[in-house]
Amino acid sequence: xxxxxxxxxRASVSRTTVSRVLNNNGYVSEDVKKRVLKVxxxxxxxxSENAKSLRTKKTKVIGVILPKIxxxxxxxxxxxxxxxxxxxxxxxxxxxxxxxxEKEIEYLRLLKxxxxxxxxxxxxxxxxxxxxxxxxxxxxxxxxxQQISKISNVLFDDYQAxxxxxxxxxxxxxxxxxxxxxxxEDRSVGYLRKAGYLDAMKEINLPIEDCWVxxxxxxxxxxxxxxxxxxxxxKQKPDAVLAVTxxxxxxxxxxxxxxxxxxxDDIAVAGMGASELSRFVSPSLTTIDxxxxxxxxxxxxxxxxxxxxxxxxxxxxxxxxxxxERSSI
Amino acid sequence: xxxxxxxxxRASVSRTTVSRVLNNNGYVSEDVKKRVLKVxxxxxxxxSENAKSLRTKKTKVIGVILPKIxxxxxxxxxxxxxxxxxxxxxxxxxxxxxxxxEKEIEYLRLLKxxxxxxxxxxxxxxxxxxxxxxxxxxxxxxxxxQQISKISNVLFDDYQAxxxxxxxxxxxxxxxxxxxxxxxEDRSVGYLRKAGYLDAMKEINLPIEDCWVxxxxxxxxxxxxxxxxxxxxxKQKPDAVLAVTxxxxxxxxxxxxxxxxxxxDDIAVAGMGASELSRFVSPSLTTIDxxxxxxxxxxxxxxxxxxxxxxxxxxxxxxxxxxxERSSI
DNA sequence: TAGTTATATGGAATCGATTCCACAAACAAA
DNA sequence: TTTGTTTGTGGAATCGATTCCATATAACTA
Numbered sequence: 001x002x003x004x005x006x007x008x009x010r011a012s013v014s015r016t017t018v019s020r021v022l023n024n025n026g027y028v029s030e031d032v033k034k035r036v037l038k039v040x041x042x043x044x045x046x047x048s049e050n051a052k053s054l055r056t057k058k059t060k061v062i063g064v065i066l067p068k069i070x071x072x073x074x075x076x077x078x079x080x081x082x083x084x085x086x087x088x089x090x091x092x093x094x095x096x097x098x099x100x101x102e103k104e105i106e107y108l109r110l111l112k113x114x115x116x117x118x119x120x121x122x123x124x125x126x127x128x129x130x131x132x133x134x135x136x137x138x139x140x141x142x143x144x145x146q147q148i149s150k151i152s153n154v155l156f157d158d159y160q161a162x163x164x165x166x167x168x169x170x171x172x173x174x175x176x177x178x179x180x181x182x183x184x185e186d187r188s189v190g191y192l193r194k195a196g197y198l199d200a201m202k203e204i205n206l207p208i209e210d211c212w213v214x215x216x217x218x219x220x221x222x223x224x225x226x227x228x229x230x231x232x233x234x235k236q237k238p239d240a241v242l243a244v245t246x247x248x249x250x251x252x253x254x255x256x257x258x259x260x261x262x263x264x265d266d267i268a269v270a271g272m273g274a275s276e277l278s279r280f281v282s283p284s285l286t287t288i289d290x291x292x293x294x295x296x297x298x299x300x301x302x303x304x305x306x307x308x309x310x311x312x313x314x315x316x317x318x319x320x321x322x323x324x325e326r327s328s329i
Numbered sequence: 330x331x332x333x334x335x336x337x338x339r340a341s342v343s344r345t346t347v348s349r350v351l352n353n354n355g356y357v358s359e360d361v362k363k364r365v366l367k368v369x370x371x372x373x374x375x376x377s378e379n380a381k382s383l384r385t386k387k388t389k390v391i392g393v394i395l396p397k398i399x400x401x402x403x404x405x406x407x408x409x410x411x412x413x414x415x416x417x418x419x420x421x422x423x424x425x426x427x428x429x430x431e432k433e434i435e436y437l438r439l440l441k442x443x444x445x446x447x448x449x450x451x452x453x454x455x456x457x458x459x460x461x462x463x464x465x466x467x468x469x470x471x472x473x474x475q476q477i478s479k480i481s482n483v484l485f486d487d488y489q490a491x492x493x494x495x496x497x498x499x500x501x502x503x504x505x506x507x508x509x510x511x512x513x514e515d516r517s518v519g520y521l522r523k524a525g526y527l528d529a530m531k532e533i534n535l536p537i538e539d540c541w542v543x544x545x546x547x548x549x550x551x552x553x554x555x556x557x558x559x560x561x562x563x564k565q566k567p568d569a570v571l572a573v574t575x576x577x578x579x580x581x582x583x584x585x586x587x588x589x590x591x592x593x594d595d596i597a598v599a600g601m602g603a604s605e606l607s608r609f610v611s612p613s614l615t616t617i618d619x620x621x622x623x624x625x626x627x628x629x630x631x632x633x634x635x636x637x638x639x640x641x642x643x644x645x646x647x648x649x650x651x652x653x654e655r656s657s658i
Numbered sequence: 659t660a661g662t663t664a665t666a667t668g669g670a671a672t673c674g675a676t677t678c679c680a681c682a683a684a685c686a687a688a
Numbered sequence: 689t690t691t692g693t694t695t696g697t698g699g700a701a702t703c704g705a706t707t708c709c710a711t712a713t714a715a716c717t718a
Contacts, residue, residue, distance in 0.1 A: 003704055014668045019706060026707095027666050044465065049442045050383050051704030054673045059379070061422070061443075070408035070622075079399035082425050091439070093390070094421045096411050110420070113378045114390075136373065250609060280579060282611045293399075332674055343698045348676060355677095356696045380674030383703045 002045045011039045022047060053115065062090050062303065063111035063119045065104060069096045072275050073292050077122060077144065080296020088304060090117065101125060105133050112137055118303045120144065124186045140306035142299045146188055152306065153316045154299045158188045161288045161321050162196030165242055165270045168286075170204065172329060174240035174268055177201065178212035180226040180248045193244045193272065209234050216248055223251020231259060239267060240329070246271035246278045246287055253281060253328070268329040274322075283327035290321050331374045340368045351376060382444065391419050391632065392440030392448045394433060398425045401604050402621050406451060406473065409625020417633060419446065430454060434462050441466055447632045449473065453515045469635035471628045475517055481635065482645045483628045487517045490617045490650050491525030494571055494599045497615075499533065501658060503569035503597055506530065507541035509555040509577045522573045522601065538563050545577055552580020560588060568596060569658070575600035575607045575616055582610065582657070597658040603651075612656035619650050 004022075008015045013032055020026040021036040028036075039045075053059040062085055066074045082092055093116060097103035104123060111119055118140035123130075126146055134141060134151060142152045169177055179197045184190040194213075201208055211233040216222035223243055230238060243249035249271030256267050263269055263283050271278055274289035298317050305311040333351075337344045342361055349355040350365040357365075368374075382388040391414055395403045411421055422445060426432035433452060440448055447469035452459075455475055463470060463480060471481045498506055508526045513519040523542075530537055540562040545551035552572055559567060572578035578600030585596050592598055592612050600607055603618035627646050634640040 001704090004706095005704075015705080016668060016707080017666085020667090023706085027664085029666060032666080046438055046442045048383075048444060048704055050379060050388070050444050051673090052706075054377075054379050054383055054675090054704080055706045057673080069411055070404040075399040075404040078423070079425075082398055082423070086425065091443070092423045094407070094411070094423050096408075096415065109375055113375045114420070115377060115379050277606055277609055280606055280610045330674095333676095334674075344675080345677080345698055346696085349697090352676085356694085358696060361696085377674055380703090381676075383674080383705090384676045386703080 001048075002043050004045075004047065007036065007039050007043065007045050010043070011036045057115070059115050059117055060090050061093050061114065061116045062300075063093045063095065063107075063114070063116035065095050065097060065107050065111075065119065065121045065123070067097055067099050067122060067124050069094070073273070074122065076292035077296045077299075080293040080298075081120060081300045082296075083293075084297055084300030084304070097123075099124065101127060101130070104130055108133050108137060112139060118142070118307050120299055120303060124189070126187070140303055142303045142306070144295050144299050146186075147316070151315070152302050154295050154302065155316065155318050156188070156290050156295075156321055157318055158192035159196040159199075161272065161290075161323075162193040162242070162244070163200040164323055165272070165286070165288065166197050166200035168323065168325070169240045169242070169268060169270065169329060170200070170206070172268070174329075175206055176212075176236055176238040176240065177206070177208075178214070178230045178234075178238035178241040179208075180214045180216055180223060180230075180241060180243040180252060182216060182218065182244055182248075189244050197242055209236060209238075212238055216251075218245060218247060220247045220251040220254070223248035223253075224255045225251070227252035227255040231255070240264075240269070241267060242270045244272055246273045246275040246285060249285055249287070249328075250277060250281055253285070264327070264329050270329055274324055278324075278326070286326045286329040287324050288321050289324050291319060295319050330377075331372050333374075333376065336365065336368050336372065336374050339372070340365045386444070388444045388446055389419050390422050390443065390445045391629075392422050392424065392436075392443070392445035394424050394426060394436050394440075394448065394450045394452070396426055396428050396451060396453050398423070402602070403451065405621035406625045406628075409622040409627075410449060410629045411625075412622075413626055413629030413633070426452075428453065430456060430459070433459055437462050437466060441468060447471070447636050449628055449632060453518070455516070469632055471632045471635070473624050473628050475515075476645070480644070481631050483624050483631065484517070484645065484647050485619050485624075485650055486647055487521035488525040488528075490601065490619075490652075491522040491571070491573070492529040493525075493652055494601070494615070494617065495526050495529035497652065497654070498569045498571070498597060498599065498658060499529070499535070501597070503658075504535055505541075505565055505567040505569065506535065506537075507543070507559045507563075507567035507570040508537075509543045509545055509552055509559075509570060509572040509581060511545060511547065511573055511577075518573050526571055538565060538567075541567055545580075547574060547576060549576045549580040549583070552577035552582075553584045554580070556581035556584040560584070569593075569598070570596060571599050573601055575602045575604040575614060578614055578616070578657075579606060579610055582614070593656070593658050599658055603653055607653075607655070615655045615658045616653050617650050618653050620648060624648050 004015050004018050008018045018036055020028045021033050095107040121143045122145055144154045147153050181194045182190045214226035214229055216226045241252055243252055249269050253269050256263055261267055271285050271287040274287050278285035278287045333344050333347050337347045347365055349357045350362050424436040450472045451474055473483045476482050510523045511519045543555035543558055545555045570581055572581055578598050582598050585592055590596055600614050600616040603616050607614035607616045
């Protein structure tokens with residue numbers, strides 16, 4: 001490994017001067033500058049970011065904590081983040097909790113030990129130890145998708161989005177609307193989207209049978225099974241179903257088709273998330289486009305504001321969603 | 330920021346001793362050890378990885394260069410990589426070239442400046458400057474998806490996979506098989522998959538009309554347009570089409586359906602990549618499952634071997650693929 | 659011409675860890 | 689008792705950069 005010391009020797013100057021050339025600051029004569037640059041080019045010298053950041057306290061690295069790699073949501077988020085950060089010369093250090101809550105705290109410490117300039121946290125479940133750990137960190141910090149008080153957030157209006165879909169169904173004449181959700185520990189996807197559904201139904205006094213409201217997990221099979229439960233156990237068969245993710249909706253569609261029913265004539269279906277799948281299943285799926293990429297952009301902006309000491313008062317940014325009407329309703 | 334020096338003072342020992350406790354090596358009396366650990370716990374001290382790696386020359390960070398974030402291929406690859414690396418205490422530093430070739434060299438240098446312990450490169454086009462830059466790096470290195478001589482590779486047999494699909498079509502009685510590829514600069518997806526198609530056709534002397542062989546880019550629309558070209562311009566209409574990616578295949582399917590033709594009765598379709606889409610489009614798409622996740626696992630293993638100075642002779646590892654027969658053929 | 663100021667460079671401290679080496683005490687073997 | 693070994697601890701150098709401060713000219717200004 002070639003170091004600044006060697007460059008200094010070869011160019012017969014001090015390390016100080018080489019550093020000045022490198023960072024283009026302080027006084028350096030044209031002559032010396034040329035000489036140093038020549039040696040740098042000849043040797044292929046690349047300064048150690050590591051040594052640099054030990055001194056400057058800046059790493060130009062952003063830590064990102066994801067609940068799962070390899071989901072459309074995560075990869076779109078990362079795309080948005082990278083778009084902003086790369087432009088500003090930041091790299092992304094990726095960590096993946098695989099939905100194990102203890103890993104979140106472990107990775108927060110790890111990122112701190114690596115002196116990242118900021119952290120983006122995407123999580124599904126928030127608990128007290130996590131919130132405490134975060135507040136102790138003293139590192140620029142933004143969460144996405146979930147609200148944590150006193151911390152910068154980028155969010156959707158999950159409640160209203162869910163309500164909008166139910167209202168759309170109601171407008172189209174559906175009255176017996178079932179619901180496939182996830183565990184309410186996940187406040188955004190589990191709790192708020194369910195609340196939106198319940199309130200929309202309540203507002204015009206549509207009755208809900210108990211078995212219409214199912215709880216699944218984040219995959220296609222779970223949507224299939226939930227739909228089966230709904231169809232099999234309900235006295236009044238529903239004429240529509242809202243699922244809180246596209247995958248669940250697609251599972252539900254599979255069951256409906258297998259049961260020899262038609263979509264949307266017998267049962268209409270809506271999902272949420274605007275996954276790529278939703279465009280290409282048949283019938284194409286009505287869904288909500290949450291634009292995770294934009295969340296990434298916004299979150300990156302918020303974090304950069306904190307890093308650069310601007311706008312630290314702003315805490316919450318809501319990203320608009322878009323209802324995509326297709327043929328499943 | 331609390332440092333080792335402060336811990337040393339508070340525990341009335343030297344920094345050396347604190348370091349010994351931290352790394353659990355050298356002689357330390359039980360008494361002193363307890364005292365130091367107590368102070369560490371009280372203060373919430375987290376050692377600086379940065380300072381550590383300046384001295385030890387190990388960062389426990391792996392650089393990953395992707396051609397595009399937010400594709401199923403990339404995210405599955407990263408998932409496989411992370412699975413292995415996280416277990417061994419490595420983190421992933423992500424960079425994204427967005428298919429801009431110069432970015433690859435830029436990021437190679439950047440990763441070197443950050444002293445990553447190893448690099449995984451996923452690229453689509455290989456050129457000479459890139460190969461030269463890599464060989465100068467002297468960092469453990471593995472490429473995936475594309476073969477570069479003298480460098481460790483994890484690959485698929487793209488040629489044979491393509492041939493298998495064509496042979497399957499032939500076995501099922503299709504004779505007029507069209508092809509939608511991509512630019513041959515991409516040796517694996519563009520060149521080899523096309524060669525597999527051409528050779529399979531040649532081996533049993535099936536003629537190919539010029540306009541049956543189209544070149545698209547990596548998206549759905551491009552598959553749609555290519556298929557239109559094929560159908561509109563061919564004298565003998567093809568009864569099957571092989572696309573080198575699922576997206577292209579799905580685009581082709583869209584056109585075929587719009588043209589009022591049936592899949593697979595009028596035209597059979599095959600894709601490659603086993604995207605999630607392929608399962609859920611209708612009819613479901615026959616495709617090749619390349620298992621990018623396994624590529625990630627293998628690539629991570631190979632890289633760790635290099636980092637730990639094992640098995641440096643092994644260069645190429647081929648990952649098996651699996652033909653998934655569905656209803657589109 | 660003396661006194662400032664701008665320009666140019668280097669010495670040495672610093673960042674926060676690890677690690678080599680020296681040294682002392684405790685213990686065992688001769 | 690002497691010698692050798694194990695155990696326990698700290699001083700100081702080191703990693704590769706940045707940066708404060710000192711110093712020396714050169715170039716203005718009064």
